[in-house]
Amino acid sequence: MNGGQWLVTVVELKSSSLTARLSTRGGIVLGLWWERDGMRAPLLREAPSDDADAHSCGCYPLVPFGNRVKGNRFTFRGKDYAFEPNTPWDPHYVHGEGWQSEWAVLSQYGNEAEFSFSHEGRGTPYAYEARQRFIIYDDRFDINLQVRNLGPEALPFGLGWHPYFPMTPTTTLNAPAKRYWTEVEGWLAGEAADIPSDLDFATARVLPHRWINNGFEGWNGFAEIAWPEHRMRLRLTADERLRHYFIFVSDNGFDPDFRRDYFCFEPMSHLANGHNLPDLGNLTILEPGERMTVSLQLHPEAIA
Numbered sequence: 001m002n003g004g005q006w007l008v009t010v011v012e013l014k015s016s017s018l019t020a021r022l023s024t025r026g027g028i029v030l031g032l033w034w035e036r037d038g039m040r041a042p043l044l045r046e047a048p049s050d051d052a053d054a055h056s057c058g059c060y061p062l063v064p065f066g067n068r069v070k071g072n073r074f075t076f077r078g079k080d081y082a083f084e085p086n087t088p089w090d091p092h093y094v095h096g097e098g099w100q101s102e103w104a105v106l107s108q109y110g111n112e113a114e115f116s117f118s119h120e121g122r123g124t125p126y127a128y129e130a131r132q133r134f135i136i137y138d139d140r141f142d143i144n145l146q147v148r149n150l151g152p153e154a155l156p157f158g159l160g161w162h163p164y165f166p167m168t169p170t171t172t173l174n175a176p177a178k179r180y181w182t183e184v185e186g187w188l189a190g191e192a193a194d195i196p197s198d199l200d201f202a203t204a205r206v207l208p209h210r211w212i213n214n215g216f217e218g219w220n221g222f223a224e225i226a227w228p229e230h231r232m233r234l235r236l237t238a239d240e241r242l243r244h245y246f247i248f249v250s251d252n253g254f255d256p257d258f259r260r261d262y263f264c265f266e267p268m269s270h271l272a273n274g275h276n277l278p279d280l281g282n283l284t285i286l287e288p289g290e291r292m293t294v295s296l297q298l299h300p301e302a303i304a
Contacts, residue, residue, distance in 0.1 A: 009105055010050045011113045013136040018300075020136050023050065027103040027115050027132050029059040029163075032141055034232070034300045041227075043141075043234050043300055045164035045262045054099035058164055061098040063130045063147050064119075065158035065283065067215070067246065067272035068092040070188055074275035076156060084123030092186065093123065095162065098130055111136045118150065127151035139299060146293040149286040156275060156283035159294045160242065160268035165225055165234075167249075167263045172204040172226045175245060175265065178218025181272065189215055189272040199247070207263055212249040215272045219243050223265065228303065237297040242267040244282065269294055 009024040021030040030047040033040050044058030054060040072083040072093055083093035086100065103115040112135045120127035128151070133144040145159050165171075180199060182190035195216070198208045204226060221242060226233035248264035269292075274281020284292050 007102060008051055011105060011108055011134075013111055013113060013134060015111060015136050015138045017138060018136050018141055020134060020141055021047075021050070022113060022115070022134055023047075023052070023057070024103040024105060024115060025051065026054040026057070026099045026101065027061050027117065027130075028052075028054050028057040028099070029134075029143075031058050032298065036232075036302065041230055041232060041300075042166055043298065045166060054162075059143075060095075060162050061130070061132055061145050062158070062160040062162055062266070062268065063096045063098040063145065064124075064126045064128050065156075065270060065274070066095055066160045066162070066266065066268045068094055068186075068188055069275045070186075070273050076275070077154070079153075081125045081155075083125075086123060090187070092188075096126075097122075097124070099162070103132070106131070120150065125151070126155060126157075128157070141298045142295060143298075144293060144295045146291055147286070148291040149288055152288060154285055154287045156280050157286045157292060158268065158270035158274065158283045159292065160244075160266055160270075161296060162264060162266050164262045164264055166227070167207065167261055168227055168229060170206065170228050171263075172206050172228070173201050173223065173247075173263075173265065174204040174226075175216070175223035176202045176220055177216035177245070179216070181215040181217070183213050187213060192217070207247075207249055209260070210249070211251045211254070212247050212263075215244060215246045215268075217244050217271060219245050219267075225265070226303065231303045233301050233303055235297075235299045235301060236265075236267070237299070238267045239295045241269045241284075241292070241294045242296065244268045244271055246272065267294075267296055 184190040246266040271281030
């Protein structure tokens, strides 16, 4: 930011059938569209404008980890750490800084672009550099996210994305998992439990018409979203580090303007509040200078 103003750069990547628009404001995807049979269909929620922020975009990065840490505190290797809230509406530090930061375009050529930003201090013990690489092929959109620990000591890191997908009355989700986590007060993760029948996406299922804000573990890294009325589906393939996901469906109590027109399916490398779990919830310990990288592929297909 400069004098309180965002210096937004928008990058467009195109192939014969796919178009992606990216913004340095939050390192976000403004939109992803598939063109076929003379139609242009959104595969992610469409941002209202090129200067949109993360809350109205199609997808944003989660770095240095996703979701929340209970009480904004954790202990690691005998040392206590604390966070400060990073939004006016939540008492917790939420989703890291990537979605709130100004990224720089490191490179852009052909069907590929790379963004980066660095963070230190300002309410968090983390110091790090993050890089995001976007590649568009004829029929596939790939995203890679990397974080490097720039701090003087080891800390547990996690990565992921927060995509918003269009939701219609017939939209289905298929994403097999082994367990889910309940939600408790403060939008926090509660405890692991068996997956309720209406949230069991081992086979394709329409999303329930209610508030959903839960994490899932034991995911196999493959998911499919289908829009039968548009005769299309989107296949998601995550790398081996992304074995958890979060589902969020809002309601009018949380968002008075919610029209049940989107839902979030968030691939993550770790569980929410992993900092306070005995095994760190699959967070990755990075020593100073060490890196971790995750990747996600989005591939649209026609339904006969």
